[in-house]
Amino acid sequence: MKTITNKDLMRRANSKLVLQEIFNNDYITRAEISRHLGLNKSTVSSIYDELKEEQLVEEVGEGAASHVGGRKPTNIRIYASYGFTINFDISYHNLHFMANYLDGSVIAQAETTIHQKNIHEILAIIEHQIDQYV
Known part of the structure; x- marks a missing residue:
C-alpha cells in the first residue's frame, strides 16, 4: 500500500489548479499559468505533460513571442x-x-x-436521457 505524503497532496492540488486555470481560459500558455498561479515553470510544464499524456489538454498553435524575443509559447486548452x-x-x-x-x-x-x-417515473426519465449519451 502506497503512503500518501505531503508532496503527493501538494502535487494533486497543483494539478487541480493548473487544470482549472486551463479550463477557465479559451487558451493559455504554460508561462501564463505559472504567473497566474505563482508556480514554478518547471512544475507547470511537468503537470502539463501529465495532462497531455492523459489527453485532457491539447495544443492549439503558437502565441506571440515576448518583446525581448525567444521561442514562441504554445497555446493550450482543454480537450473538449x-x-x-x-x-x-x-x-x-x-x-x-x-x-x-x-x-x-x-x-x-x-x-x-x-x-x-x-x-x-422521474428517475426512469433521467435514466433514459443518460442512456442516450452513454
Missing part, C-alpha cells in the same frame, strides 16, 4: 471531446436536462414535464 457531463435540474413542474463537453459547449438540452409524476 475527452468527455462530457450530463446535468439535470428538477423543478416542481419540469425536468431540465443538458449535456456539455468538458469545455462547457452544449451538446444537447431538453425539458420535459414531470408534473404529477412520482419519483420512480
